[in-house]
Amino acid sequence: MTKSFANTDYYVLENVNLSIQRGEFFILLGPSGCGKSTLLNIVSGFIEKSAGEMSVDEEEVHKPGRNRGVVFQQADAALFPWLTVKENVEFGLKMKKVPKNTREQASAHYINVVGLQGHEGKFPRELSGGMKQRVQLARVLANDPDILLMDEPFGALDAMTRRTMQTELVRIWKETNKTVIFVTHDIQEALLLGQKVGVMSVGPSSNIETIYDISLPYPRSFSDKEFSLLYHKVQSHFD
Numbered sequence: 001m002t003k004s005f006a007n008t009d010y011y012v013l014e015n016v017n018l019s020i021q022r023g024e025f026f027i028l029l030g031p032s033g034c035g036k037s038t039l040l041n042i043v044s045g046f047i048e049k050s051a052g053e054m055s056v057d058e059e060e061v062h063k064p065g066r067n068r069g070v071v072f073q074q075a076d077a078a079l080f081p082w083l084t085v086k087e088n089v090e091f092g093l094k095m096k097k098v099p100k101n102t103r104e105q106a107s108a109h110y111i112n113v114v115g116l117q118g119h120e121g122k123f124p125r126e127l128s129g130g131m132k133q134r135v136q137l138a139r140v141l142a143n144d145p146d147i148l149l150m151d152e153p154f155g156a157l158d159a160m161t162r163r164t165m166q167t168e169l170v171r172i173w174k175e176t177n178k179t180v181i182f183v184t185h186d187i188q189e190a191l192l193l194g195q196k197v198g199v200m201s202v203g204p205s206s207n208i209e210t211i212y213d214i215s216l217p218y219p220r221s222f223s224d225k226e227f228s229l230l231y232h233k234v235q236s237h238f239d
């Protein structure tokens with residue numbers, strides 16, 4: 001698959017060849033500007049590729065679909081400020097005309113999954129950055145997509161909250177068996193989370209340079225010797 005934007009004369013992505021299995025936790029890792037978000041947006045259906053093929057469950061993707069849920073970096077832009085936590089989480093279900101009691105069961109469940117019980121009636125302005133990110137995640141999970149597409153979702157959080165959210169995400173992924181495609185430029189985050197880490201080459205004409213299989217058991221630790229060996233191996237791509 002190849003992508004160039006209409007107003008540019010170069011390829012952002014050129015001959016990306018990638019296959020992600022159902023249930024996999026796949027990381028797209030690369031330096032700023034290499035095209036990670038562009039690739040994720042093509043998978044989500046927000047932007048159209050220029051050439052090649054991109055399919056989900058053997059169906060060519062041309063637009064967003066309910067089998068893909070997107071978690072953005074900035075929760076503030078994704079949440080409705082005039083809706084409470086509960087109403088934000090139920091929003092997609094309401095659009096689908098899911099009956100009220102089913103909606104309420106789903107929101108109660110996913111608010112619990114992301115650890116926000118007791119905060120259902122609060123508005124986004126009354127929440128911390130980490131809590132807002134949890135609401136966004138609960139809302140996406142409530143829609144029950146097969147695939148979670150996450151674009152640096154913890155990039156704007158402080159280090160401690162980020163660490164907690166990473167641990168929670170691994171737990172949720174294991175519990176729900178969803179496929180996760182997670183964009184980051186942070187090697188540590190990639191190695192803490194991913195079963196596979198696809199390293200993207202520096203753009204333009206970026207593609208997937210190498211895919212690492214990370215067989216370390218969860219929860220992973222920075223201090224593990226194998227972790228640090230892998231870290232240096234991956235880092236060498238960007239030296």
Ligand SMILES: Nc1ncnc2c1ncn2[C@@H]1O[C@H](COP(=O)(O)OP(=O)(O)OP(=O)(O)O)[C@@H](O)[C@H]1O
Pocket residue numbers: 005007008012030031032033034035036037038039185203
């Ligand atoms: N709508 C657009 N029109 C023209 N060029 C674009 C457009 N969107 C992205 N680009 C270009 O595509 C390249 C890749 O951008 P992209 O946002 O995908 O990178 P990224 O790896 O996600 O970066 P970051 O980590 O900084 O978010 C950049 O050179 C960017 O300028």
